[in-house]
Amino acid sequence: MIQDRPKDTQETPEADRVLQAIRQIVSEGRLPSDGRLPTERHLAAELGAGRASVRRALDRLEAEGLIWRRQGKGTFAGQPPDPTEELAAQIASDVDPLSAMEARLCIEPALADLCARRATGEDVVRLRKLAERTHDADDSDSAELWDGALHRAIARIAGNRLMLTAFTLIDEVRMGEDWQEKRHRARTPQTRAFYDAQHQKIIDAIDARDGAAAARAMREHLETLFDNLRKSMERRT
Amino acid sequence: MIQDRPKDTQETPEADRVLQAIRQIVSEGRLPSDGRLPTERHLAAELGAGRASVRRALDRLEAEGLIWRRQGKGTFAGQPPDPTEELAAQIASDVDPLSAMEARLCIEPALADLCARRATGEDVVRLRKLAERTHDADDSDSAELWDGALHRAIARIAGNRLMLTAFTLIDEVRMGEDWQEKRHRARTPQTRAFYDAQHQKIIDAIDARDGAAAARAMREHLETLFDNLRKSMERRT
DNA sequence: GCTGAAACCAAAGCACGATTGGTTTCAGCC
């Protein structure tokens, strides 16, 4: 699996040209709203190359996770769609914030536990980086995004496909709801600082491979979040 | 909403005739393997009635939950398909028994907790009946079925749509797997008696509306189940 | 050994008409 040859930027004259060209299309060239790339045959004609060369380049981009392909459908930028999202969209209509919170309070501490028992050193580094991004975020919106990424990363590292699916389900419903705004109002500079400290505590427990402590810290974090959300909802009433 | 007229078995001469005829088709008339009924137009012609009458009869059967209809598709006996099952079928392939058990251990105690806090007297009666059926089951297979129904009932009573979906996901994957056989081997007369006692304990806690105790009892039950499953797998090795 | 070209396969999309449940309207009949 190890590339022997030192030339990494210029594998072969033609292949590299094609690869760079397509990479540029993906990264800066504006694509249709669905992210669809031109067809392989079209790209080959446009770049004056053969289909085989184009396919080799696309193979690489796909391996890098920049694009995904489906026979009969096309080539698209980004990640392949997740069937969990569709299910989430279907049941999102009759789920209230309280139910979502109950579900989070049930599953996320367990995920933190598993995460602590299975995380590699590399994983912990990534988590710390995400916590830092959450901390450094300028506005409340981007803090929200990085916070979501952190919780998602913990769920992924936990390494249980079923529980990850359940988490994704909750996460999608939570995001798609119109009570986004309520959550937004619940975030203040004070709460954000508090959340950052709790994130630290969770990650420290994971770093120490202490599953029970990680679960406890996560539960504490969620309960704080829950309380603030509830308070902000009562304030509205 | 209250029917004033005493005639319940004979609402109107024609409507009742059509209703009975279709009810008979659904209950005893053999249908195609997918449970599809003849089309409304076909039924109307065959029964010598108008489409409106047929539709009224079908409306009633649908309200009773005996059939379900979809525009452009047809009328079918039984319950409408659950999108959760499809998702479960998709991810079932890369889920091992251990992951499923982890997931159950995470979610079912929480469901028992919620169930204890929300169950009505009627709910408890139903649970006791299911536990009894599990106890009285002749063979291991039917015990398995009633046991599943009991756990599902607890999940439903918990009254959280998201968590019910997550439970259904786990349940479907668990059922569809080929390690059904392993679970079968793990059930012996001794373990069955033990499980019955644990079911009692769970339901007693629910009856007492003691959420924490219900969760504890459920966790204990699942851990026993888990241990036996693991032992039976090791025995095979 | 890589490239370009061509041909074929299989999965998905698209367009079309047919089918089917959902709805409305209308006339006939208690």
Add this chain to the structure above:
DNA sequence: GGCTGAAACCAATCGTGCTTTGGTTTCAGC
């Protein structure tokens, strides 16, 4: 007025056939 039967129309779905598109193989040239 209320139920019935008939008809017409709407909207979702399905089946069919053709096209598109990625996946694969083959072959000749450099």
